[in-house]
Amino acid sequence: MLQSFGIGLAGLGNVGAGVFKHLTQNRALLRERLGVELNVRKIAVRNVSKERGIAVAPELLTTEWQDLLADPAISIIVELMGRKEESLRLILGAIERGKIVVTGNKALLAEHGREIFEAATRHKIPVFFEAAVAGGIPIIKSIREAFIGNHIESIHGIINGTSNYILTQMVETGASFNEALAEAQAAGYAEADPAFDVNGWDAAHKAIILASLAYGFWIPIDKIFVEGIEHITANDICFARKLGYTIKLLGIIKASTSGEIEVRVHPTLIPEKHVLASVSGVFNALAVHGDVVGDTLFYGRGAGQDPTASAVIADIAEAAAALQSPRSNYGFMPHGLYGTCTPLDKIVSEYYLRVLVEDRPGVMAQIAGTLGGLNIGISSIFQPEGTEGEAVQLILVIHKATHGQMSEALAQIGTLNCVKQPPRMIRVENFA
Amino acid sequence: MLQSFGIGLAGLGNVGAGVFKHLTQNRALLRERLGVELNVRKIAVRNVSKERGIAVAPELLTTEWQDLLADPAISIIVELMGRKEESLRLILGAIERGKIVVTGNKALLAEHGREIFEAATRHKIPVFFEAAVAGGIPIIKSIREAFIGNHIESIHGIINGTSNYILTQMVETGASFNEALAEAQAAGYAEADPAFDVNGWDAAHKAIILASLAYGFWIPIDKIFVEGIEHITANDICFARKLGYTIKLLGIIKASTSGEIEVRVHPTLIPEKHVLASVSGVFNALAVHGDVVGDTLFYGRGAGQDPTASAVIADIAEAAAALQSPRSNYGFMPHGLYGTCTPLDKIVSEYYLRVLVEDRPGVMAQIAGTLGGLNIGISSIFQPEGTEGEAVQLILVIHKATHGQMSEALAQIGTLNCVKQPPRMIRVENFA
Numbered sequence: 001m002l003q004s005f006g007i008g009l010a011g012l013g014n015v016g017a018g019v020f021k022h023l024t025q026n027r028a029l030l031r032e033r034l035g036v037e038l039n040v041r042k043i044a045v046r047n048v049s050k051e052r053g054i055a056v057a058p059e060l061l062t063t064e065w066q067d068l069l070a071d072p073a074i075s076i077i078v079e080l081m082g083r084k085e086e087s088l089r090l091i092l093g094a095i096e097r098g099k100i101v102v103t104g105n106k107a108l109l110a111e112h113g114r115e116i117f118e119a120a121t122r123h124k125i126p127v128f129f130e131a132a133v134a135g136g137i138p139i140i141k142s143i144r145e146a147f148i149g150n151h152i153e154s155i156h157g158i159i160n161g162t163s164n165y166i167l168t169q170m171v172e173t174g175a176s177f178n179e180a181l182a183e184a185q186a187a188g189y190a191e192a193d194p195a196f197d198v199n200g201w202d203a204a205h206k207a208i209i210l211a212s213l214a215y216g217f218w219i220p221i222d223k224i225f226v227e228g229i230e231h232i233t234a235n236d237i238c239f240a241r242k243l244g245y246t247i248k249l250l251g252i253i254k255a256s257t258s259g260e261i262e263v264r265v266h267p268t269l270i271p272e273k274h275v276l277a278s279v280s281g282v283f284n285a286l287a288v289h290g291d292v293v294g295d296t297l298f299y300g301r302g303a304g305q306d307p308t309a310s311a312v313i314a315d316i317a318e319a320a321a322a323l324q325s326p327r328s329n330y331g332f333m334p335h336g337l338y339g340t341c342t343p344l345d346k347i348v349s350e351y352y353l354r355v356l357v358e359d360r361p362g363v364m365a366q367i368a369g370t371l372g373g374l375n376i377g378i379s380s381i382f383q384p385e386g387t388e389g390e391a392v393q394l395i396l397v398i399h400k401a402t403h404g405q406m407s408e409a410l411a412q413i414g415t416l417n418c419v420k421q422p423p424r425m426i427r428v429e430n431f432a
Numbered sequence: 433m434l435q436s437f438g439i440g441l442a443g444l445g446n447v448g449a450g451v452f453k454h455l456t457q458n459r460a461l462l463r464e465r466l467g468v469e470l471n472v473r474k475i476a477v478r479n480v481s482k483e484r485g486i487a488v489a490p491e492l493l494t495t496e497w498q499d500l501l502a503d504p505a506i507s508i509i510v511e512l513m514g515r516k517e518e519s520l521r522l523i524l525g526a527i528e529r530g531k532i533v534v535t536g537n538k539a540l541l542a543e544h545g546r547e548i549f550e551a552a553t554r555h556k557i558p559v560f561f562e563a564a565v566a567g568g569i570p571i572i573k574s575i576r577e578a579f580i581g582n583h584i585e586s587i588h589g590i591i592n593g594t595s596n597y598i599l600t601q602m603v604e605t606g607a608s609f610n611e612a613l614a615e616a617q618a619a620g621y622a623e624a625d626p627a628f629d630v631n632g633w634d635a636a637h638k639a640i641i642l643a644s645l646a647y648g649f650w651i652p653i654d655k656i657f658v659e660g661i662e663h664i665t666a667n668d669i670c671f672a673r674k675l676g677y678t679i680k681l682l683g684i685i686k687a688s689t690s691g692e693i694e695v696r697v698h699p700t701l702i703p704e705k706h707v708l709a710s711v712s713g714v715f716n717a718l719a720v721h722g723d724v725v726g727d728t729l730f731y732g733r734g735a736g737q738d739p740t741a742s743a744v745i746a747d748i749a750e751a752a753a754a755l756q757s758p759r760s761n762y763g764f765m766p767h768g769l770y771g772t773c774t775p776l777d778k779i780v781s782e783y784y785l786r787v788l789v790e791d792r793p794g795v796m797a798q799i800a801g802t803l804g805g806l807n808i809g810i811s812s813i814f815q816p817e818g819t820e821g822e823a824v825q826l827i828l829v830i831h832k833a834t835h836g837q838m839s840e841a842l843a844q845i846g847t848l849n850c851v852k853q854p855p856r857m858i859r860v861e862n863f864a
Contacts, residue, residue, distance in 0.1 A: 022724050026581055032648075033580055035760060130578070136725035138570075138578030146562070146570030148465055149458055149745030216464075275731065278710055285729075292454050293568035293732065293742035297717075299707065300728035310725035313581030325757040329467040 004037040005320050008068030008099075010044045010090055011080035012061075015104060015131065017054050018309030019078065023316070030313070036320050042068050044081070069093045076319045078312060079103040080131075088112055091127070095119045100319040102312060104131030110205035114218040126322050128315035133206040134159055134284045136307030137300040138314070143213050143288065150290030152214035155253040156429065159206045161282035161302045162197035163229050163249040165189045167267075168280040170237050171246060177232055189282050199228035200249065200265040207251035210286075211263045214253065217339035219263050225344055225403070227266040236354065236426060239384055239395050243352070245269035246277045250429065262342040269352050269428040287431075345404030350428035353396040355413060356420040359387055363418045364394065370412050376401045391420045397428065436469040437752050440500030440531075442476040442522055443512035444493075447536060447563065449486050450741030451510065455748070462745070468752050474500050476513070501525045508751045510744060511535040512563075520544055523559070527551045532751040534744060536563030542637035546650040558754050560747035565638040566591055566716045568739030569732040570746070575645050575720065582722030584646035587685040588861065591638045593714035593734045594629035595661050595681040597621045599699075600712040602669050603678060609664055621714050631660035632681065632697040639683035642718075643695045646685065649771035657696040657776050657835070664699050668786060668858060671816055671827050675784070677701035678709045682861065694774040701784050701860040719863075777836030782860035785828040787845060788852040791819055795850045796826065802844050808833045823852045829860065 007023075009016055023030070023038060031037055043056065044065035065086060068074055077094040079101060081087050087108050094101050096119070103109070109116065109132055120127045130140045134157070143152065158164050162184060169180035181198070184190035196202050204226045212218045229249050240247050250268040255261055270277055275297055279285040284302025289295055301307040357363045364381060371378055379399040383392055398406070406425060414422050439455075441448055455462070455470060463469055475488065476497035497518060500506055509526040511533060513519050519540050526533050528551070535541070541548065541564055552559045562572045566589070575584065590596050594616060601612035613630070616622035628634050636658045644650045661681050672679050682700040687693055702709050707729055711717040716734025721727055733739040789795045796813060803810055811831040815824055830838070838857060846854050 022581055026583065026724070029583060030581060136722075136728060138574050141573065141578055142570050145749070146573055146746045147742065148749045149454055149462060149742055151458065151461060275710065278707065290568075290742065292458070292745070293739050294736075296568060296730075296732035298728075298730060301726050304726075307725050310579065310581055310722060313724070314578045317577070317580045321759055325759045327753055327757045329465075329753070329756075 002031065002035065002037045003324070004039055005075050005323055006039055006041040006071070006073040007076045007078060007316065008042050008044070008071060008074040009040055009078045009080065010065050010068055011082065012043050012045045012052060012056070013080065013082070014305045015308045015312065016043070016080040017052050018305035019080065019312045020056065021054050022306070022309050022313060030317065034317055034320055036324065038316060038320060041074050042071055044068055065090050069097055069099070074099060075323055076100050076102060076316060078316065079105060080312070084108060088116070091116055092119055095123050095125045095127070098123065098125060100125060100322055101127040102315040102319055103127065103129050104308060104312060106132040106202070106205040106209060110208040111221060113209065113212055124326070124328070126319070128318050129209070130315050131308050131311040133209055134286060134298070135300065135302040135304060136310045137284060137286065137298045137302065138311070139210070139286050139298050140213065141314070142298065143210065147288065147290045147293060150292045151255070152288065152290055153255055154289045155210055155214065155251070155286060156276060156431070157207070157210070157251040157284070157286040158248055158276060158279050159251050159284055159286065159302060160197055160203040160249055161284055162190045162194060163203070164279065164284070165282045166198065167229060167232070167247055167249065170232070170234060174234055176234050177230060198230055200226040203249060203251045203265045207253055207263050207265055210251070211253040211261060215255065215261050215339050219261065219341060223263065223341035225264040225266065225347065229267045231424065232267050232426070235393065236424070239354065239393070240269050240352065241272070242384065243269070243397065244272055245428070246272050247426065248276060252429065256342065260340050260342040262347050264347065266427050269426055271430060274431060345402060345407070347403045348400055349403070350400060350430060351398040351406060352426045352428050353398060353423055355394045355396070355423040356388065356391050357394050358418045358420065359390055359392045360418070366416060366418055367394065367396070367413060370416065371398070371409055374405055374409050374412070376405055376409055434463065434467065434469045435756070436471055437507050437755055438471055438473040438503065438505040439508045439510060439748065440474050440476070440503060440506040441472055441510045441512070442497045442500055443514065444475050444477045444484060444488070445512065445514070446737045447740045447744065448512040449484050450737035451512065451744045452488065453486050454738070454741050454745060462749065466749055466752055468756065470748060470752060473506050474503055476500055497522050501529055501531070506531060507755055508532050508534065508748060510748065511537060512744070516540060523548055524551055527555050527557045527559070530555065530557060532557060532754055533559040534747040534751055535559065535561050536740060536744060538564040538634070538637040538641060542640040543653060545641065545644055556758070556760070558751070560750050561641070562747050563740050563743040565641055566718060566730070567732065567734040567736060568742045569716060569718065569730045569734065570743070571642070571718050571730050572645065573746070574730065575642065579720065579722045579725060582724045583687070584720065584722055585687055586721045587642055587646065587683070587718060588708060588863070589639070589642070589683040589716070589718040590680055590708060590711050591683050591716055591718065591734060592629055592635040592681055593716055594622045594626060595635070596711065596716070597714045598630065599661060599664070599679055599681065602664070602666060606666055608666050609662060630662055632658040635681060635683045635697045639685055639695050639697055642683070643685045643693060647687065647693050647771050651693065651695050651773060655695065655773035657698065657779065659698040661699050663856065664858070667825065668856070671786065671825070672701050672784065673704070674816065675701070675829065676704055677860070678704050679858065680708060684861065688774065692772050692774040694779050696779065698859050701858055703862060706863060777834060777839070779835045780832055781835070782832060782862060783830040783838060784858045784860050785830060785855055787826045787828070787855040788820065788823050789826050790850045790852065791822055791824045792850070798848060798850055799826065799828070799845060802848065803830070803841055806837050806841050806844070808837055808841055
């Protein structure tokens with residue numbers, strides 16, 4: 001007789017239903033590969049009578065997630081409710097009761113990861129969360145296990161499919177942000193309220209998880225820089241292309257040689273020839289650089305019912321293996337609770353600057369002088385053709401400056417009489 | 433006091449030296465992440481006095497690989513000798529003695545995988561082999577663990593860096609195969625004897641390993657189709673581009689809906705817009721399609737001291753975890769020793785056909801007639817500009833035909849009077 005493990009599934013939304021469906025459909029495959037039987041014993045939902053398009057025996061359903069904790073035959077809790085308070089209580093309750101946790105709740109991990117993993121370490125209970133970052137792409141497992149012998153030097157990720165879809169549309173059709181967003185909503189790739197996807201915070205939660213994994217301490221949420229794609233214009237896309245770049249929303253995680261970590265999410269000009277530039281539509285991709293392995297890239301669907309279910313099922317399989325043979329250690333999370341982040345103002349980057357200025361001699365010198373006064377070197381200036389009323393766009397590329405220097409520069413440039421609108425700044429990444 | 437595990441390293445060539453170097457350099461990191469100490473206790477080499485550019489205490493070295501088996505304090509054997517007979521004896525000897533095996537020996541696994549894994553299963557000893565395929569790319573772990581809930585429907589891989597470097601040179605510079613090969617040798621990317629890399633067999637060994645992993649039975653070496661890149665001409669590259677394709681040496685693994693497996697390695701026309709088309713130089717990449725996860729791609733350096741060492745060290749870390757908590761099962765290898773392969777003659781593909789023919793009316797009809805007589809449909813014919821003496825090239829694209837049909841077609845076309853050279857055929861993959 002095969003050993004059997006009971007699963008409690010919390011949440012039967014899009015991903016939860018996918019997990020249940022594929023656990024059922026690929027049951028024989030999993031039994032054969034794992035050598036154990038996986039049984040979903042209870043499913044916590046808000047509404048038992050909701051139509052979900054999958055066949056679920058009614059006796060599996062409960063409206064009380066606490067029932068999953070109370071069932072002694074459930075040894076794996078799969079948290080896919082996507083809530084804050086209740087998800088946290090469920091996860092901490094599971095850990096206390098010795099039930100292994102699988103979750104895809106990125107917001108919760110980004111905000112309460114430290115608390116959750118401290119409890120997990122204390123109780124020696126693993127918490128798996130492959131589904132929290134980049135859907136079906138096994139990036140968590142790869143950083144945690146495949147690159148265990150590496151210092152992770154950097155991660156550059158396209159980790160929000162909605163933003164990438166919108167930017168791809170803007171590049172391919174010349175659409176404005178609002179047009180592309182409407183198109184994404186019509187195609188089902190953006191929510192009715194898209195704020196969290198386009199303002200960078202969904203990507204930021206994922207970046208926090210990746211950075212915490214790579215560096216072994218939970219990055220405080222106030223130590224990261226986050227900017228969304230709402231202000232990217234068709235002009236920016238067009239000017240970037242003239243410079244040989246495309247624009248992507250990137251999560252960037254870097255370790256300095258002194259060991260300080262920087263985590264930021266922002267629209268970024270990247271060279272058109274870089275492999276990340278060819279990642280289009282809702283796809284996600286992560287470029288990871290390790291000191292031993294060098295450059296690697298992972299690509300796939302970062303969201304959606306099936307890819308995310310694939311990640312959850314892999315975690316359930318890990319949980320089953322952990323139940324059979326408990327380990328004292330599950331890769332490098334958390335291997336320490338120390339570490340420092342580079343202060344925002346000190347983060348060095350390259351920049352693209354777009355300034356709407358009066359079309360008259362001397363203006364370029366005035367702006368260059370302002371930057372020079374702040375010790376900021378300019379690597380190029382160009383003026384695209386066409387005027388906007390009596391004003392023209394001026395594009396500057398700044399080779400290297402700190403966030404602090406550039407904030408001051410933007411403030412000063414914004415007060416110049418010849419400048420007609422607050423200047424727009426987008427960061428540039430050349431993967432040097 | 434931390435637990436400590438003894439490692440016996442067999443082979444101190446390029447990869448072996450990399451493993452030793454990085455185990456030493458990243459020792460603190462590994463200790464912290466793993467929670468155990470890893471100690472290389474003995475290293476088997478052919479020549480103890482050879483200069484290797486790394487500092488190794490002379491008392492670690494032995495010329496007898498049997499010494500690694502004899503040492504009871506060695507619990508992990510890392511086989512990097514890259515030999516046949518002796519590597520097999522070492523691995524089987526390790527398994528019998530309860531020592532966990534890590535190897536990067538792809539030729540050995542492709543030829544003796546069944547024997548090795550039968551012994552491993554019998555003795556419940558894991559054998560790890562991430563370094564055998566695609567260097568630092570964690571493709572073995574991903575198939576085995578991350579995609580455990582998936583039926584793997586296909587794998588398309590650029591898994592020989594030397595061939596990819598040569599083809600990239602041919603595309604970028606218009607060089608002939610021989611010129612590009614010489615360039616690769618000068619750059620250190622091809623061996624003095626490049627046969628094994630350019631004739632497809634190195635890729636074939638890796639494809640066998642991947643297919644065996646994905647489908648749970650060892651693919652017999654005589655069931656796969658292997659063709660190298662030696663006969664690709666600058667003309668082919670140029671004509672392919674006119675059709676919107678580039679040429680890559682691909683390992684292709686597919687499961688039919690009836691469960692038959694096909695494994696083949698050959699130069700392949702792939703659409704220029706496909707993500708694999710942008711994988712250039714010595715890089716490797718694998719596109720894996722699972723029934724749940726959908727399309728994924730993995731990219732990185734497929735060879736070289738450091739990337740391969742990264743994979744070996746990850747396996748050593750797995751071995752250490754397995755020593756602490758033995759599992760009854762290590763992912764899906766082997767989960768069965770059954771399965772069938774599609775007979776070569778029945779494998780369906782698309783084709784590019786280049787025929788040097790007399791430059792006179794009626795020739796096209798004659799060739800089309802021959803194909804028609806074999807029930808092979810033509811999707812396009814074109815004649816690139818330029819003559820070669822009194823002959824011209826004719827390019828045909830065949831939408832779908834079996835290997836058997838095409839073999840017969842090539843034989844018949846070759847005997848036509850109007851045909852000046854044996855026709856050249858390259859397979860096409862549109863990832864439909």
